[in-house]
Ligand code: SF4
């Protein structure tokens with residue numbers, strides 16, 4: 001039974017469900033204490049508070065510990081190939097623009113093999129949400145340095161310490177034109193739930209980096225508790241340069257909404273082009289005929 005609901009631009013009949021209604025029959029097999037549990041719990045809460053019907057929700061992932069996420073959600077899901085979550089999610093959204101599409105994955109999947117897809121999803125402004133669970137390590141393959149690992153990380157695969165500077169995910173997406181950018185922490189469930197809700201309500205490509213520590217290979221809970229803090233109240237989330245200023249701070253890792261703007265989405269722009277050129281739409285016969293004259 002639907003009762004009073006918060007305002008939101010629904011293109012579906014909203015439902016009143018509890019977070020438990022979004023749990024699948026599969027129990028997460030993450031290690032005890034893994035930050036991904038916190039992200040999943042906040043996600044269940046967020047989608048229940050957004051009143052999204054299970055059958056209107058799609059969760060798409062690549063490969064990695066966090067990419068197991070779709071299996072634990074009672075919704076449509078696609079556990080894809082390594083680094084290819086964004087093209088898959090874009091395809092889902094283009095084929096079914098009425099669905100809420102969320103892409104999830106880790107820092108290795110997103111910023112290594114999948115890196116090339118991020119700027120293109122951003123410039124298209126595909127109406128999907130991308131949640132990156134960043135633990136600054138490859139967890140599934142047993143603890144190699146990832147693109148966000150700090151310089152000098154010593155591991156079995158880098159016994160003398162890494163020499164690469166880590167990438168800055170927020171600077172990457174701000175510089176390439178993302179229309180919604182935020183950072184959360186798995187140990188701040190209330191704030192994280194709010195960020196996931198806002199990300200999913202945003203019309204366009206929303207990017208949410210979430211610190212989600214790996215208790216087995218790189219336990220950063222204490223570190224993040226010390227260095228994270230909320231974005232200052234005076235921060236103007238409509239000012240991209242201001243957002244970049246805070247994103248560049250390497251000592252204070254700010255949590256919250258960095259940036260937001262509205263611009264046409266890929267699916268809208270594509271539909272508009274098709275409508276404007278409807279008269280010139282040819283069937284396959286006409287197209288072949290045109291070139292075989
Ligand atoms: Fe989580 Fe790390 Fe275990 Fe993977 S290896 S499930 S990231 S704690």
Ligand code: MG
Pocket residue numbers: 106107108133134135136137138139146
């Ligand atoms: Mg990782």
